[in-house]
Amino acid sequence: MSYYQGKRILITGAGSGIGALLAEQLGRQGAEVIVTGRRRAPIESVARRVLAAGGQAHARLLDVSVLEEIDPFRRQLHADIGTIDILINNAGVVFGGPFDEVPLADHLNTLQVNTLGLMAMAHAFMGDLRAASQGHLVNIASASAYIGLPFGSTYAASKWAVLGFSESLRLELKERRINNVAVTTVCPGYISTGMFEGARTPLLSPMLTPERVVRSILRGIRQRRPLVVEPPMVRGIDLLKGALPGPVWDTLAKRSGIASSMKYWQGKQ
Numbered sequence: 144m145s146y147y148q149g150k151r152i153l154i155t156g157a158g159s160g161i162g163a164l165l166a167e168q169l170g171r172q173g174a175e176v177i178v179t180g181r182r183r184a185p186i187e188s189v190a191r192r193v194l195a196a197g198g199q200a201h202a203r204l205l206d207v208s209v210l211e212e213i214d215p216f217r218r219q220l221h222a223d224i225g226t227i228d229i230l231i232n233n234a235g236v237v238f239g240g241p242f243d244e245v246p247l248a249d250h251l252n253t254l255q256v257n258t259l260g261l262m263a264m265a266h267a268f269m270g271d272l273r274a275a276s277q278g279h280l281v282n283i284a285s286a287s288a289y290i291g292l293p294f295g296s297t298y299a300a301s302k303w304a305v306l307g308f309s310e311s312l313r314l315e316l317k318e319r320r321i322n323n324v325a326v327t328t329v330c331p332g333y334i335s336t337g338m339f340e341g342a343r344t345p346l347l348s349p350m351l352t353p354e355r356v357v358r359s360i361l362r363g364i365r366q367r368r369p370l371v372v373e374p375p376m377v378r379g380i381d382l383l384k385g386a387l388p389g390p391v392w393d394t395l396a397k398r399s400g401i402a403s404s405m406k407y408w409q410g411k412q
């Protein structure tokens with residue numbers, strides 16, 4: 144029997160990309176998926192695909208940036224469907240460009256969606272996860288939680304915060320002996336979903352396929368791993384950054400393309 148059989152799983156930002164593919168794969172593996180997003184048409188289309196493949200799915204509108212709507216959303220979900228076992232905080236936005244040329248509203252929105260929305264969701268649903276026999280909080284961060292992202296500085300900041308939050312909460316739950324709730328942080332490099340259209344991949348960090356990333360995430364959840372890093376060498380870069388003198392790291396970041404990869408970002412057209 145699949146690990147996911149009979150588990151109720153809520154995914155944020157599931158109308159496209161990684162979230163949509165996770166919903167489809169989880170539906171195929173016997174989970175009951177709650178496909179959420181801020182626009183109705185994409186989430187309903189994903190839910191229909193899950194149902195057509197023989198799975199169970201519900202589409203629910205949820206804009207995670209509207210923090211005060213998260214608690215009422217949870218109460219309605221409990222009334223309509225019930226509690227969840229797994230929360231996948233996947234919703235995310237990015238606005239690339241020179242820091243002072245990107246409108247402040249876009250920088251603030253990045254933190255609102257990627258960081259504050261994610262924390263508010265974790266806070267709202269922690270009771271559900273604690274009540275589940277195998278509760279799980281999955282936070283989608285990014286490789287840029289480890290490595291600075293010039294021309295995407297507030298995106299990196301939002302994801303560094305997610306990594307710090309996730310890792311702290313994971314250790315706190317252990318310390319409090321809340322052993323039935325696992326926390327997994329996912330840190331992928333560039334993925335070909337369109338979110339980073341135009342960005343140039345740095346040396347040794349190929350463009351990942353959504354299929355590869357979703358496979359790793361599903362394995363990571365099954366194995367209740369604290370971290371899923373794709374490609375795994377991202378962690379090596381982090382170690383290198385810590386070990387090298389600052390100017391040597393700066394040269395390496397420039398020569399490897401890390402420093403300029405977001406210069407050509409266009410995002411979803």
Ligand SMILES: NC(=O)c1ccc[n+]([C@@H]2O[C@H](COP(=O)([O-])OP(=O)(O)OC[C@H]3O[C@@H](n4cnc5c(N)ncnc54)[C@H](OP(=O)(O)O)[C@@H]3O)[C@@H](O)[C@H]2O)c1
Binds near residue numbers: 181
């Ligand atoms: N693609 C990459 O290279 C990459 C690399 C590392 C990490 N990630 C992370 O992976 C996650 C999924 O990204 P993706 O690559 O699959 O891109 P994506 O297709 O753009 O997925 C992001 C999803 O989040 C939704 N969303 C945005 N703002 C929202 C809000 N306020 N409330 C609810 N949903 C919202 C988007 O909905 P709309 O369509 O309505 O905007 C979209 O469906 C994100 O957290 C991203 O930061 C991506």
